[in-house]
Amino acid sequence: xxRLYSPWxxxxxxxxxxxxxxxxxxxxxxxxxxxxxxxxxxxxRSTEAFVIMNLYPYNSxxxxxxxxxxTANFSSLSISELAExxxxxxxxxxxLQTLSTPHGYNIGMNIGRSAGAGIEDHLxxxxxxxxxxxxxxxxxxxxxxxxxxxxxSQHSQLSQIFKNILAGVL
Numbered sequence: 597x598x599r600l601y602s603p604w605x606x607x608x609x610x611x612x613x614x615x616x617x618x619x620x621x622x623x624x625x626x627x628x629x630x631x632x633x634x635x636x637x638x639x640x641r642s643t644e645a646f647v648i649m650n651l652y653p654y655n656s657x658x659x660x661x662x663x664x665x666x667t668a669n670f671s672s673l674s675i676s677e678l679a680e681x682x683x684x685x686x687x688x689x690x691x692l693q694t695l696s697t698p699h700g701y702n703i704g705m706n707i708g709r710s711a712g713a714g715i716e717d718h719l720x721x722x723x724x725x726x727x728x729x730x731x732x733x734x735x736x737x738x739x740x741x742x743x744x745x746x747x748x749s750q751h752s753q754l755s756q757i758f759k760n761i762l763a764g765v766l
Contacts, residue, residue, distance in 0.1 A: 624662045624718045637751055640758045644680040647688055649751060654724050657692050661685050661721040668717045670707055681721060688723045691757040694766060698725035
């Protein structure tokens with residue numbers, strides 16, 4: 597069997613393993629507890645969940661929807677937590693569509709290390725915008741992942757789009 601490797605992910609998985617480099621706690625809980633959303637890449641906060649940009653994105657606009665409550669057990673989520681996370685997935689898709697008009701999306705959750713979870717201890721959904729022809733062999737051949745957008749600029753734009761969608765402007 598031939599294997600393709602994604603070495604750019606190793607830094608993320610090996611460095612964090614669910615922990616912040618500077619704080620000995622969950623990086624999602626640290627982001628939620630922090631007050632500088634731009635620095636922490638938090639796009640939107642709700643009562644039971646929040647949206648954050650992926651620091652090591654597969655593509656520009658890679659977002660994660662995270663329940664506020666620290667849990668690795670999917671079946672422990674309440675109906676209201678699930679509803680809020682699902683709503684934020686829909687709003688995230690709308691926001692990404694408004695921002696960059698992708699051709700498609702990957703939406704999913706990895707539960708447990710063997711399923712590919714880089715952060716095992718805190719559930720989170722990924723929503724990754726996709727464009728025709730956006731995959732290539734640069735990461736495998738040259739250990740380079742191309743991300744075509746400045747993350748701080750994208751954070752600012754997505755935060756405003758989220759506010760407009762939730763206010764009924766978009």
